[in-house]
Amino acid sequence: MTMPMDNTQNQETWPKGTQVVANYNFDGSSPDDLPFRKGDVITIIQSTKDPNWYKGKNDHGKEGMVPATYVQKRREVHLQAMPWYHGKISREEAEAMLNNFREEGDFLIRDSVHFQGDYSLSIYFDGMVDHYRIIAKSNKLEVDGGDCLFDNLIQLVEHYQRDADGLCTKLIRALPKQGDSFGAVRIQDFEAGGWVIQKKDLQEIELIGRGEFGDVYKGLYRNEFVAVKQLKDQDRAAQAFLKEASVMTSLRHPNLVQLIGVVLGDTIRLVTEFMGKGNLVEYLRSRGRSVIQKKDQIDFATDTCAAMEYLESKKLVHRDLAARNILINESNTAKVSDFGLAKYGDYSTEGGKFPIKWTAPEALKNNNFSNKSDMWSYGILLWELYSFGRVPYPRIPLADVVMHVEKGYRMEAPEGCPKQVYNLMLKAWNLNPSERPTFKDALQELQNLRATTV
Template sequence: MSTKSWVPGTQCIAKCDHAKPKAGELSYHKGDILTIVEAGLGKGVYLAQHNKTEEKGTVSASCLREREAIRVDPSLSLMPWFHGKISGPEAVLKLAPPEDGLFLVRESIRHPGDYVLCVSFQKEVIHYRVIYKDSKLTIDHAQYFYNLIDMIQSYMKEKGAIATTLQKPKQKEGTKSAAEELSKAGWLLDIEKLTLGESIGEGEFGAVFEGEYMGQKVAVKNIKCDVTAQAFLEETAVMTKLQHSNLVRLLGVILHDGLHIVTEFMAKGNLVNFLRSRGRSLINARQLLRFALDVCEGMEYLESRKFVHRDLAARNILVSSDNVAKVSDFGLAQVDPKSTDNAKLPVKWTAPEALKKEQKFTTRSDVWSYGVLLWETFSYGRQPYPKMTLKEVKEKVEKGYRMEAPEDCPPTVYALMRSCWENDPGKRPSFRKLREKLEKEHRSWEPTPGS
């Protein structure tokens, strides 16, 4: 067996209990998630931090396995038991040989818009019509569910209105169970260990709550609609691949009542509101530059992974309790890449070439958006292109118009903004170049006494 070599930041899962550590060793239980902090402490020995207790100590590589990224795979399904439009007789054939509790769900051919739950019981297949009413689903008009995932989970626990509890899903050919894949890779969390607090925001796709998971403060995005949840599975798969200190960290997902995406909690909310609510009197230009640098480092990492964000804006930057800015929602813009619906594009942040019919989204179009984000940052959260309609913005920018520098913005920073807004994408700097210039700028602004 070859010796493992993990770089700092690698997430690992404990394969066994280590409850009686020697001095300097880390204590953990099977299934706990640990982050490698330092390598090369001896053969197969690492310094690691426990993701829950935040304690640090040495660990042996033989007791850990790397938390795998999930492959973005179209066959990964939250509903592998959903067979779409098939007839009753076809469902009966699929549920052979008979086995109590073997089941599938199909679309009703006779009642379009409704579903049918088909369950094998005592060598028969029983077909239960699932009625769609007032945006909810029901079989018996007594119990109502938000979506199919929710309904199946409920009947797997107790039979309620049906003949037997659901035991075994009949998977549709060519699908893989997302629950199984997430579980195997170590990303599936336990709903029992999650405590949900108050709502901290309402996204386009569902509510965001603050919560606690195994003693750690977290943010939880809950997506109830199963079609949207399925699309979000891709965002989640993307997030498992991307780990950087300036990207909001995915902790895992919970499959219950739709999909819960659990991320680290960012106590100070998004950058726009943070800047607007505090203003010039509380935040100096050096701190603004630090935020700009944080975002740039996160984006340089995405650039190195050939990943395009598509919706970079100050509203999608979150601020931690110790004032670190992190990029969030970096999978969202990809949820529907086939949609060429310009109405949904954030026009004021989108590069001219990406607003055209071909929609050329690249790292260089992200750089354009970053220029707008710099403007938002140094104007303390003002809306870009003040007092202009979206139509005016689109027309004027195409003709060469660029925003003026925000009040008191350092000329060097404004020059960087302008370089991000070059009409020719090839002339815009890379995030690496931008970071080098911002770092140089940051070093030159040594804080004056009392600042």
């Protein structure tokens, strides 16, 4: 084994609650030590007088001393800015924008019109705009006719900013998109951040679900059950898949499904904690009123609101809040999952497909998503919860839902729903987003109700 070097002079101090990942095996040399294997995740409990040692706790709750030089802090994986990415614009629109400035080396990247999942690089040079196809294959990108493979668009742009390498010119100045902020994920950031899991340490047991980007399996990792989301289409969805993982690296809350790690390689896998009782809507429908009590309902409502209050505090917008994306574990704790559409800040997005019955009117009409549009969705989730998993807006055709809502229609309270909860639904469904409650305010109301519910 390569012994770790003493790097404590340059090491930051880790506060209580910091997650670290083991870079080496450690067997311990005294009963006070906490043994661990390479790849184990440890939570720091407290620092000590000796900067070489911390007191830590493993996933099984065992505590002991941890040598600082054997572990590294788990770091968030951030999206890298892509101001030159313009999304779904046409060839003609790209040419018009570049011809407006007429500076050699000006460029932008857009989605390919003819090849779904590919991109187009448009460059102004010698009085005209040249277009190059960027092909996505085997989780890599390449310019058609070029010799280089890239992990993402940022890497591709940086390469051609240094060297034309077959293009008409080097990329000199990015033509930025106004409004939306796009980003890409670098695979090496997951490695540097301590999030990579080795495939040999992971066993997939059985298929338990299917999602937009991949199939979900029940798995076994280090003798613990986990959920494994396996990417279906490497060429088309790798970046979107990794963006979900990058968001999850920044989140830590008892009511959010936790990311355990990422398996890289030919097939990308996201490994998360296992939630044995499945999603909330199926849980409600399969058990019904004979099993689920009012105490269970207010617990689920409060758990979900606590998670959303945490996301609100971090200015993270979920965009797909619904009972189907709430998971229940063996202890009957509800946790918010599915961050495939999540984004930071109030923002708009173009060309997205969203579930009409759960999405706020301003988000459907103007693509304006915010924590307030999440609150609208939370109101719908509460209705699902207290109607035991019924589909919202029963008997109203999908195409007519928005019209009815804008004319003032609101769903009636489900049978047995507490008045306080229905009042919260009505406040969440205010057409004026600024008049809707914050999750912080809603959480206080629910906690008060929870305290008196038996």
